[in-house]
Amino acid sequence: MWPAQTGEAAGALRVFVLVALGTALMALSAKVNLPLPYVPMTLQTLVVLMIGAAYGWRLGSATMIAYLAEGALGLPVFAGPVAGIAPLVGPTAGYLFGFVAAAFVTGWLAERGWDRSVVLLFAAMAVGHLVILTAGFGWLAYGLGLGAPKAWQVGIVPFIAASLVKNALGATLMPAARRLLDRR
Numbered sequence: 001m002w003p004a005q006t007g008e009a010a011g012a013l014r015v016f017v018l019v020a021l022g023t024a025l026m027a028l029s030a031k032v033n034l035p036l037p038y039v040p041m042t043l044q045t046l047v048v049l050m051i052g053a054a055y056g057w058r059l060g061s062a063t064m065i066a067y068l069a070e071g072a073l074g075l076p077v078f079a080g081p082v083a084g085i086a087p088l089v090g091p092t093a094g095y096l097f098g099f100v101a102a103a104f105v106t107g108w109l110a111e112r113g114w115d116r117s118v119v120l121l122f123a124a125m126a127v128g129h130l131v132i133l134t135a136g137f138g139w140l141a142y143g144l145g146l147g148a149p150k151a152w153q154v155g156i157v158p159f160i161a162a163s164l165v166k167n168a169l170g171a172t173l174m175p176a177a178r179r180l181l182d183r184r
């Protein structure tokens with residue numbers, strides 16, 4: 001009885017610590033940003049995809065949901081100066097919700113062996129990046145009503161090169177990050 005209860009408590013504490021660590025890293029990565037028209041350049045995708053790969057799909061996507069919840073509750077965790085619900089319906093809303101789907105997909109692929117080499121991990125993270133950019137583009141074009149050409153111009157083009165760099169960085173850093181976390 002006691003060992004089982006202790007194990008469950010330790011497991012819950014571990015989940016709590018990992019989610020708190022993940023959301024704190026997300027907030028930090030949002031604040032490292034370069035303001036651009038409509039959508040800033042940030043380090044968030046690097047952190048989202050590393051969390052997905054390190055935590056797996058369940059805890060990775062749960063961490064992103066917790067991140068969005070922190071922002072919705074008014075904590076200053078997003079890239080812009082405004083907290084609360086507004087960013088979740090503003091120009092970057094598609095990317096923010098895309099973080100949940102990207103952590104899910106990259107985590108799911110990582111759990112199926114796509115984290116066994118830097119090349120495979122690069123591919124898994126590239127899929128995650130595609131998910132985030134597609135969600136961001138879709139919202140800008142059709143949710144916000146900018147139209148596809150403008151959404152492509154402000155929501156995709158400025159981020160292609162940096163996404164490739166973040167992808168390579170994430171895939172290279174993951175073995176070290178994994179050693180830090182006794183994952184899954």
Ligand SMILES: O=C(O)CCCC[C@@H]1SC[C@@H]2NC(=O)N[C@@H]21
Nearest residue numbers: 030040041042078079092095159
């Ligand atoms: O408001 C936020 O906190 C979300 C900002 C989203 C920025 C997006 S994520 C994908 C793309 N890559 C970047 O560096 N910036 C955009």
